[in-house]
Amino acid sequence: MKKISYKEKPKKKHSRKKHKSMRVSELEGVYSQRVSKKVPLDQIICGDALEVLKSFPNECVNLIVTSPPYADRRMSSYGGITPENYVSWFLPIADEMKRILRNDGSFILNIKEKAENGERCTYVIELILEMRRHGWLWTEEYIWHKKNSYPGKWPNRFRDAWERCLHFTKSKQFKMYQKTVMVPIGSWAEKRLSKLSETDKIRDESKTQSGFGKNISNWLNRTMVYPTNVLHLATESSNKNHSAAFPVSLPMWFIKLFTQEGDTVLDPFIGSGTTALACRELNRHYIGIEIKKEYFELAQTSLRKKYTPTLFDLLNEHGIG
Secondary structure (H helix, E strand, O other), rough: OOOHHHHHHHOOOOOOOOOOOOOOOHHHHHHHHHHHHHOOOOOOEEEEEEHHHHOOOOEEEEEEEEEOOOEEOOOOOOOOEEEHHHHHHHHHHHHHHHHHEEEEEEEEEEEEEEOOOOOOOHHHHHHHHHHOOOOEEEEEEEEEEEEOOOEEEOOOOOOOOEEEEEEOOOOOOEEEEOOHHEEEEEHHHHHOOOOOOOHHHEEEOOOOOOOOEEEEHHHHHOEEEEOOEEEEEEOOOOOOOOOOOOHHHHHHHHHHOOOOOOEEEEOOOOOHHHHHHHHHHOEEEEEEOOOHHHHHHHHHHHEEEEEEOOOOHHHHHHHOO
């Protein structure tokens, strides 16, 4: 019998489909990556924000609202991030947030620069400029006025009574539902609108020729108007065991303005769970990340209870005080 040489061995038939051969370890890596790319809706994850965000799929959240750790030189404090290192620490996190935010979504950053050695630090301004270089649009700046802030002073300044709420977007076309945050017109209208001049009945251009103008008569018979970009909210909230908890009404305001029911809101520094509580009250999905175990457990405890607004929360919600 004739022996078949190596060259004469019959070739196996292969599928015409092109495929890339992979080792078992590579396949396992792809599998685990696919599993981890699921969105953990209505969950708070205990972990480092940057590492956790890397596991999220692209464009999976409608809104990001958060208040990251303050810049502080004390390592015992939350984060212990120095003013000099704040921008380099935050930018990689901002890049991941930009990746997972929908193109029509918004990012609200509640932050305030600290004073040190007799002057204000510049890391917030530097962060804004760097985020713009990384593709973010600095769309607006809202001011949170802490209307019940205690009086006080230092030799060269007075007590802080406001914080920035920076609004970043990926596109100029983003979702915004302005009618959801309308406010009562106020008592000024009763007197001001009772006697209108002829000028009040037309668009009165600004005397500075800025291009801005107003028609006072447009406010006749209105009970609700659009707010300004200054939010007058008390600092007290139902979460009193966190060193820097903002009131529930702060994330609520932005959640109503930039999302609809069923949308997903992320807070990568969720602390005691305030943003999650706001989402639950407004029928939105939430995702929270918290690196400190004690705050993570506090947030879990808060979510197990029925949310009961404090007097300050109620006053904030209705714009009283």
